[in-house]
Amino acid sequence: MNSPILVKGQNISLPDDVTELNVVVSWVDPERDLDASALLVSSMGHVRSDADFVFYNQPQSADAAVRYLGSSHTDEGKQERVSIHLDSLAAEIDKVVIAGSSEDCSLGDFGKLSLQVRDQSGSVLGEFLTADATSERALVFGEVYRRDGTWKLRAVGQGWESGLSGLAKDFGVDVDDNEPEDSSAEVVVVEVAEAHVQAMDATGDIVDVSIADVEPRKRGVRTKKPIPKKATPPQFTLAGGEGWQTARLFSVYGVGSGEEQEKRATSALIATMQAVRPFARAICARAGAPSGPFEGYLEVQFAKGESKVIPDGVFRVSRAGQVWTALLEVKTGTGKLHKEQLENYLDVAKRHRYDVVLSLSNDIPASAGELPVQVNKTKLNKVSLRHISWSEVIHEARMLLSHGDLADPLQVWILGELVRYLTHPKSGATEFVDMGRHWVVVRDSVTAGTLRASDVKALSVANTWASLSRHLALRMTADLGVPVKHHLPRKLSTDPQLRNENIVENLVASGCLSATLRVPDAAGDITVEADMRTNKIQCSTSIDAPTDGTSFRRASWLLKQLKNAPADILVEAVFADSSEISCENLATVRADTKSLTAGRISELQYFTLTSPTKMGSKRSGSAASFIVSVTDGLDGFYRDVVQPLKPWVPSAPEGPSSVTLDD
Incomplete structure (x- = not known):
C-alpha cells in the first residue's frame, strides 16, 4: 500500500491486518511544545466518561487500548506519539479522535504541522499536512473510525481557539482547571459505629439521628500542565577545612582492567537511571522506548543452544500492561563492539520477543541512527539494533542538570556524581578525544598537495570529522539547553557514504574540513572550518544587513553589537554588486566605519563575521590537539560574537498623519 498524503476531509481504509497504530504528530520548531491527545468517542459523539480522554495528565485509557507516549526530538524538529490497539478498543467506541494543543502560543506560530499514522512495522499508512x-x-488532526466492520482514517483539520480545555468539553469531558481548595480547616472528622444514633436536642429530649454519607465534590479532568520546580544539589557547609573531601557516590579508586571499567560504568549508569527517572527517560527514548517506569538489571544470563549469552545489562520500561525490553552491550576505553556478539544478542532478543539490542561505547556515530558495527540484516526482522555513545550519555546528563526540571535535590546530586565519574579518565567513558590513526597522514598529504579523492584513509578521516561535527552539536545542546543541529543537505544526511565522499572532495579541492551548526534563535548558522593549508580554525556566521538607511548606517548598526568581540574578527560586507565586497578586521572598522563602505554604490546586503584561531596539530590528548583547538575556537566565537548578535527588526509602519480641514 502506498502512503497517501491526505487532504482535509479525505478518508482512506486501513489494511485489514493492521492491529496497532502508531500516531505521530510532528512540527519543525523544536523550541515550541505541542501536546498530542486522543479521545475515545462513542456513536453519540461524546466520550463515555472522563477516562476516555488520553493526554499528558492521563496517559492511557482505562482499558490501555490508547496510550500517550510522550515527546521526542527528531532531526526535523519534535514529535509526540500516541498508540492505538484497535483490537482492544471496546465495541461501543466508534472513533478515536487525534488532537494537538499548545498552552503557550497559537498553532499558527508553529507553521507546518503533520499527522502520520503508521502500522506496527513502522510503515506509513496515511499522512496529513496542514x-x-x-x-x-x-x-x-484526524480520526480513526469504524465503518462497516473496517477501520478508516480521516483527515479533519478543525481548530479550537479555546484550547485543549474547550476541545475536551465539546466532546463531553468534565474539565475542572480550578486550583483545588484547601478546606481542611472546615472539615470535622468523626467516627461513628452505626448509621443511626441518638442525640439530645436543645430541650434535653433524646431524638434519633440518621447519619448520611456525604461524598466529596467530584473534580473533573485537569488540562493544565503542572509547573515544574527547579532544585539545587545539597550544599556541604560543615567542613572543618579546605582539605575535607566529601564522599563520592561512584568512586574511581581501584579501577583496574577494561572488564572492571565496563562493570562499574554500567552499574553506575543503571543505578542512576533508576534513581533519576527523567534521566532514564532521556536515555531510553534514544532507544525508542515509550514513557513509563524504568527498571535496569546487570548481567542477566540467557541460554543460546548449549551456551550462555550474558548481556551487560537489561533495560525494561512498563507501559499500560506491556513491557518494552532492551538488551545492553557496553564497551569502555578502546574496547570495540563485535558483530558476532551483537548478533547473538539479537537472536536472544528475538526468541524472547524483546524490542531492542542497544550498544553503548565510545564510538560516536556521525549522524543519528548510524551504527558502528554492521550486522546481518536478516537479524533485524523482529528486533531493532540501536547505538548510543558515552559522550551522548554525558551530554544528556549535563542537559538535564543545566536545563531540566529536576525538583529533587538528591536526584540533582546523584546525576552530578554520575557526570563526575564518567568524565574521569579512569572510568573508561570518554568524550570525543581522538581523530583516529589516519589523521596525521591525511593532514600531511593535504599540506603537501598529494591527497587524492581515491585515498581510503581520507574517507576514514571524513567520517571522523562528521562524528566530531555531531559531537560539537551535542556539546552545544547540553551547554545552551536548545537542540543544536549539525546541518547537512538532505541527500547527504541520509547517505553516509555520499556524505563522506563529499567531505573528501572538498578537502582535496580546498584543503578544508567544514561543518555547519544550526542554533535555534541565533542570528545565523555557524560554519566551522579547519584549513589544513594555513593551520587555522575559522568560525564564521552571516547576518542580513538592515533594509533601510545608508550603507554607513547599516555598518554602524552591526558595530554596536560587536562591542565585546575580539579585535581580530574579520568583518566582510557583501554588496549587491559582487565587485564591491569589502573586508577589514574589527579593529580597523572600529577606528573608521567607512572603511567598509567608502566608494561602494550598490546596496549593502549582508555581513559575514569570521574568527581565525590557531589549529592544533596533534590527533588527540593535550591542549595542543586538533579537537581542543576546534572546540575552543567554537566556544569563544559563539560567546563573543554569535550570542550577542541580534537580527535587524524593521520599525513598525507609520500611520497617516492627522490633517485639519478648514471650514
Whole structure:
C-alpha cells in the first residue's frame, strides 16, 4: 500500500491486518511544545466518561487500548506519539479522535504541522499536512473510525481557539482547571459505629439521628500542565577545612582492567537511571522506548543452544500492561563492539520477543541512527539494533542538570556524581578525544598537495570529522539547553557514504574540513572550518544587513553589537554588486566605519563575521590537539560574537498623519 498524503476531509481504509497504530504528530520548531491527545468517542459523539480522554495528565485509557507516549526530538524538529490497539478498543467506541494543543502560543506560530499514522512495522499508512492554523490553541488532526466492520482514517483539520480545555468539553469531558481548595480547616472528622444514633436536642429530649454519607465534590479532568520546580544539589557547609573531601557516590579508586571499567560504568549508569527517572527517560527514548517506569538489571544470563549469552545489562520500561525490553552491550576505553556478539544478542532478543539490542561505547556515530558495527540484516526482522555513545550519555546528563526540571535535590546530586565519574579518565567513558590513526597522514598529504579523492584513509578521516561535527552539536545542546543541529543537505544526511565522499572532495579541492551548526534563535548558522593549508580554525556566521538607511548606517548598526568581540574578527560586507565586497578586521572598522563602505554604490546586503584561531596539530590528548583547538575556537566565537548578535527588526509602519480641514 502506498502512503497517501491526505487532504482535509479525505478518508482512506486501513489494511485489514493492521492491529496497532502508531500516531505521530510532528512540527519543525523544536523550541515550541505541542501536546498530542486522543479521545475515545462513542456513536453519540461524546466520550463515555472522563477516562476516555488520553493526554499528558492521563496517559492511557482505562482499558490501555490508547496510550500517550510522550515527546521526542527528531532531526526535523519534535514529535509526540500516541498508540492505538484497535483490537482492544471496546465495541461501543466508534472513533478515536487525534488532537494537538499548545498552552503557550497559537498553532499558527508553529507553521507546518503533520499527522502520520503508521502500522506496527513502522510503515506509513496515511499522512496529513496542514499550515492553515491561525489563532487556534487546539486542533483535531484526524480520526480513526469504524465503518462497516473496517477501520478508516480521516483527515479533519478543525481548530479550537479555546484550547485543549474547550476541545475536551465539546466532546463531553468534565474539565475542572480550578486550583483545588484547601478546606481542611472546615472539615470535622468523626467516627461513628452505626448509621443511626441518638442525640439530645436543645430541650434535653433524646431524638434519633440518621447519619448520611456525604461524598466529596467530584473534580473533573485537569488540562493544565503542572509547573515544574527547579532544585539545587545539597550544599556541604560543615567542613572543618579546605582539605575535607566529601564522599563520592561512584568512586574511581581501584579501577583496574577494561572488564572492571565496563562493570562499574554500567552499574553506575543503571543505578542512576533508576534513581533519576527523567534521566532514564532521556536515555531510553534514544532507544525508542515509550514513557513509563524504568527498571535496569546487570548481567542477566540467557541460554543460546548449549551456551550462555550474558548481556551487560537489561533495560525494561512498563507501559499500560506491556513491557518494552532492551538488551545492553557496553564497551569502555578502546574496547570495540563485535558483530558476532551483537548478533547473538539479537537472536536472544528475538526468541524472547524483546524490542531492542542497544550498544553503548565510545564510538560516536556521525549522524543519528548510524551504527558502528554492521550486522546481518536478516537479524533485524523482529528486533531493532540501536547505538548510543558515552559522550551522548554525558551530554544528556549535563542537559538535564543545566536545563531540566529536576525538583529533587538528591536526584540533582546523584546525576552530578554520575557526570563526575564518567568524565574521569579512569572510568573508561570518554568524550570525543581522538581523530583516529589516519589523521596525521591525511593532514600531511593535504599540506603537501598529494591527497587524492581515491585515498581510503581520507574517507576514514571524513567520517571522523562528521562524528566530531555531531559531537560539537551535542556539546552545544547540553551547554545552551536548545537542540543544536549539525546541518547537512538532505541527500547527504541520509547517505553516509555520499556524505563522506563529499567531505573528501572538498578537502582535496580546498584543503578544508567544514561543518555547519544550526542554533535555534541565533542570528545565523555557524560554519566551522579547519584549513589544513594555513593551520587555522575559522568560525564564521552571516547576518542580513538592515533594509533601510545608508550603507554607513547599516555598518554602524552591526558595530554596536560587536562591542565585546575580539579585535581580530574579520568583518566582510557583501554588496549587491559582487565587485564591491569589502573586508577589514574589527579593529580597523572600529577606528573608521567607512572603511567598509567608502566608494561602494550598490546596496549593502549582508555581513559575514569570521574568527581565525590557531589549529592544533596533534590527533588527540593535550591542549595542543586538533579537537581542543576546534572546540575552543567554537566556544569563544559563539560567546563573543554569535550570542550577542541580534537580527535587524524593521520599525513598525507609520500611520497617516492627522490633517485639519478648514471650514
